[in-house]
Amino acid sequence: MVCLGNICRSPLAEGILKAKADALGLNWQVDSAGTSSYHNSEPPDRRSVEVGGNHGLDISGQRSRQITQQDLIEFDVIYVMDESNYRNVLDLCTDALQESKVVMIMNVVEQNKNINVPDPYWGNNGFENVYQMLNKACTAILEKYK
Numbered sequence: 001m002v003c004l005g006n007i008c009r010s011p012l013a014e015g016i017l018k019a020k021a022d023a024l025g026l027n028w029q030v031d032s033a034g035t036s037s038y039h040n041s042e043p044p045d046r047r048s049v050e051v052g053g054n055h056g057l058d059i060s061g062q063r064s065r066q067i068t069q070q071d072l073i074e075f076d077v078i079y080v081m082d083e084s085n086y087r088n089v090l091d092l093c094t095d096a097l098q099e100s101k102v103v104m105i106m107n108v109v110e111q112n113k114n115i116n117v118p119d120p121y122w123g124n125n126g127f128e129n130v131y132q133m134l135n136k137a138c139t140a141i142l143e144k145y146k
């Protein structure tokens, strides 16, 4: 799960998908990262922690990190939150297999529409909307791969 800062959207996506996979007893490795290192080692934004908490998720133990080329080798699918993340992650890819792993996350709900999960960092609402979008997407991911 990849966004820009790895403090707002992708930590929620990680928490949601992990909880759903764990609930089904699936041994999935779910992780998140940012395309930037702006918030390296920081916990998620308190507004994401709060929205997660409202839905029974504790994401406070996560720490921000920047995506690495190893991630593109190690993980089967790289879900990105928006078009900017998509371009930045594609730029890191070194072959066609890696490029084929990169998916705009809302395309699992509405194929080929390239809908962005809006960056909520600069506003004060939008976090619940982000949660609802990611919850739908993670349900679809589970249906696809479980």
Ligand code: 4NP
Residues within 6 Å of the ligand: 003, 004, 005, 006, 007, 008, 009, 010, 038, 119, 120, 121
């Ligand atoms: P995220 O949100 O990409 O969902 O974690 C942002 C967090 C920080 C910044 C931008 C977006 N920033 O510019 O510091």
